[in-house]
Amino acid sequence: MSSPARPKPRASYHHGNLKAALLAAAEELIAESGSAQLTLRECARRAGVSPAAPAHHFGNLLGLLEHIATLGFEDLASDMESTQTSLPPAARLRAMGEAYVRFALRSPGRFRVTFGEKIRPSESANEKLRAAAERAFGLLESEVARIRKPAQVLQQTVLLWSTVHGLATLLLDQRLNTLVSASGSGAPFETLGREVLDQLQRMCEAVQEADPEEPAV
Amino acid sequence: MSSPARPKPRASYHHGNLKAALLAAAEELIAESGSAQLTLRECARRAGVSPAAPAHHFGNLLGLLEHIATLGFEDLASDMESTQTSLPPAARLRAMGEAYVRFALRSPGRFRVTFGEKIRPSESANEKLRAAAERAFGLLESEVARIRKPAQVLQQTVLLWSTVHGLATLLLDQRLNTLVSASGSGAPFETLGREVLDQLQRMCEAVQEADPEEPAV
DNA sequence: CCGAAATCTGAACGCCGTCAAGATTTTCCC
DNA sequence: GGGAAAATCTTGACGGCGTTCAGATTTCGG
Numbered sequence: 001m002s003s004p005a006r007p008k009p010r011a012s013y014h015h016g017n018l019k020a021a022l023l024a025a026a027e028e029l030i031a032e033s034g035s036a037q038l039t040l041r042e043c044a045r046r047a048g049v050s051p052a053a054p055a056h057h058f059g060n061l062l063g064l065l066e067h068i069a070t071l072g073f074e075d076l077a078s079d080m081e082s083t084q085t086s087l088p089p090a091a092r093l094r095a096m097g098e099a100y101v102r103f104a105l106r107s108p109g110r111f112r113v114t115f116g117e118k119i120r121p122s123e124s125a126n127e128k129l130r131a132a133a134e135r136a137f138g139l140l141e142s143e144v145a146r147i148r149k150p151a152q153v154l155q156q157t158v159l160l161w162s163t164v165h166g167l168a169t170l171l172l173d174q175r176l177n178t179l180v181s182a183s184g185s186g187a188p189f190e191t192l193g194r195e196v197l198d199q200l201q202r203m204c205e206a207v208q209e210a211d212p213e214e215p216a217v
Numbered sequence: 218m219s220s221p222a223r224p225k226p227r228a229s230y231h232h233g234n235l236k237a238a239l240l241a242a243a244e245e246l247i248a249e250s251g252s253a254q255l256t257l258r259e260c261a262r263r264a265g266v267s268p269a270a271p272a273h274h275f276g277n278l279l280g281l282l283e284h285i286a287t288l289g290f291e292d293l294a295s296d297m298e299s300t301q302t303s304l305p306p307a308a309r310l311r312a313m314g315e316a317y318v319r320f321a322l323r324s325p326g327r328f329r330v331t332f333g334e335k336i337r338p339s340e341s342a343n344e345k346l347r348a349a350a351e352r353a354f355g356l357l358e359s360e361v362a363r364i365r366k367p368a369q370v371l372q373q374t375v376l377l378w379s380t381v382h383g384l385a386t387l388l389l390d391q392r393l394n395t396l397v398s399a400s401g402s403g404a405p406f407e408t409l410g411r412e413v414l415d416q417l418q419r420m421c422e423a424v425q426e427a428d429p430e431e432p433a434v
Numbered sequence: 435c436c437g438a439a440a441t442c443t444g445a446a447c448g449c450c451g452t453c454a455a456g457a458t459t460t461t462c463c464c
Numbered sequence: 465g466g467g468a469a470a471a472t473c474t475t476g477a478c479g480g481c482g483t484t485c486a487g488a489t490t491t492c493g494g
Contacts, residue, residue: 013458014472034334039450050474052452057472061451112334115392117251122394155412158393159380159420162413166383167375175332175350176375177339195372196379203376206423230489231441256481267443269483274441278482 010048019057021047023071026064030109035116040064065113066126072107072114073121073132079103080139089146094201096140097164101193104168111172115165137161147208160200167196227265236274238264240288243281247326252333257281282330283343289324289331290338290349296320297356306363311418313357314381318410321385328389332382354378364425377417384413 015021025046029038040061041051058064079102083095104111113119121133141157148156170176171193232238242263246255257278258268275281296319300312321328330336338350358374365373387393388410 013474014460018472036335040452041450051450052454052475053473055452115390117329117390118253120391122391152416155409155416158384158387158409159413159416162383162387163376163380164383165387166379166381169332169386170375170379170382173332173334174337174339192372192375196376199369199372199376203420203424207420230443231491235441257483258481268481269444269485270442272483 015047015049015053018047018049018053022054022057022064023068026068027107027109027113030112031107035109035112062118065116065118066124066129068110069114069116069119069121070126070129070132072110073129073136075107075110076100076103076114077132077136077139080136089143090201090205093140093143093147093160093204094197096143097160097197097200098194100164101168101171101197104172105190108172111168115169147204160204163200164197167193232264232266232270235264235266235270239271239274239281240285243285244324244326244330247329248324252326252329279335282333282335283341283346285327285330286333286336286338287343287346287349289327290346290353292324292327293317293320293331294349294353294356297353306360307418307422310357310360310364310377310421311414313360314377314414314417315411317381318385318388318414321389322407325389328385332386364421377421380417381414384410 010016022043025043026038028046029042040054043064044051044053047053054064058067076099079099080096083092083099085092087095119129121130124130137157140161141153144157144160145153176192227233239260242260243255245263246259257271260281261268261271264270271281275284293316296316297313300309300316302309304312336346338347341347354374357378358370361374361377362370393409
């Protein structure tokens with residue numbers, strides 16, 4: 001009675017906080033055992049409501065996924081944005097990459113949905129989704145513009161994005177498990193990820209040929 | 218009559234080539250519209266067979282996916298292996314990366330399954346799957362060993378793998394669509410991919426500090 | 435040639451997403 | 465305050481899915 005709605009067998013007809021509860025259940029499910037286990041019915045079950053209830057908040061399953069993906073891109077952008085602006089470009093780029101990978105490992109469910117097959121920011125009718133995705137990429141790009149000639153900014157940005165995205169994906173899917181141990185090293189993944197980013201920064205700095213006077217765009 | 222079994226309304230009770238037909242239908246489906254559209258029933262339908270037939274060849278859906286994934290890793294390994302061994306290490310690594318991305322774009326269905334969430338080479342009971350995955354990684358690693366000190370081989374290998382994997386994934390999912398056009402360039406993706414690999418090779422060669430005399434491992 | 439193994443069918447089960455119609459609660463305006 | 469309108473949730477149904485199982489059909493080895 002004191003707390004109105006939270007526990008599973010709720011007292012009132014209305015849930016009171018269903019949208020948030022469904023989102024939480026969804027990310028929980030994906031983090032537990034992959035997005036294949038994510039079903040609207042199971043989310044509804046965990047929230048203690050009927051199977052048809054989610055439709056009123058998200059329309060359909062894709063709606064829920066796009067909502068989570070939007071949160072994911074916004075998380076990503078704000079994490080990357082809040083890296084220290086005082087750092088030299090290569091160091092800040094490295095910090096951004098670290099933020100990217102850390103986000104993936106911290107919120108695996110959200111990350112997997114955000115970059116899952118079903119999410120197509122370029123095709124979706126969801127305007128916030130596209131905006132959030134472009135904002136994250138823009139952050140990376142404007143930082144790259146400080147260390148590369150204008151003609152190389154795009155390819156360098158895509159290169160860095162690809163690397164951190166690939167690293168995050170491989171780590172999250174534990175696809176480096178057998179490979180690493182098969183190579184004789186039993187280092188934990190957090191360490192391996194850091195070493196890879198070290199190497200990336202080193203390679204990045206080794207190609208310093210830009211003119212920092214021309215901010216380019 | 219002349220050809221025994223191929224067309225949809227087959228004449229005999231037995232299909233004759235069902236396993237291959239199901240694999241073909243599966244990759245076709247995923248290439249068409251994502252792995253969400255891949256269903257055993259639809260594969261069976263396209264092969265002109267009852268919904269329960271696939272179970273006798275693959276056990277269940279995961280069995281079919283693991284079979285495709287094994288083919289994918291073997292494709293990948295043989296594509297990478299058949300790059301020119303006469304090239305200098307950095308150039309051959311670049312060729313391997315190009316083979317990786319090209320494989321993804323040429324066989325999108327197979328690639329998506331191979332690196333999809335459901336495939337866990339490190340956990341699967343499928344021995345061929347794990348072997349094929351390790352072989353592909355080993356190729357990359359032994360080539361990296363020619364240009365890096367032993368202590369840096371692992372991280373450099375993971376870095377390269379991450380980059381090409383991320384690039385292939387982002388290209389395949391058309392996730393660079395809005396970003397590229399939003400950046401003012403309308404270059405086709407094949408070109409962008411090549412430029413990114415150019416940049417990667419450049420960065421790789423800029424950090425030449427290894428002793429090629431010590432093959433490491 | 436015949437029995438065993440391989441291959442495929444048909445029917446069923448439970449789960450899924452989704453929709454439509456109705457019940458219940460809240461909100462909001464008069 | 466009170467009552468219509470909107471928001472929220474339930475119930476029941478539909479078709480599609482993966483999977484299982486008993487049985488029909490074909491192939492193959494001895």
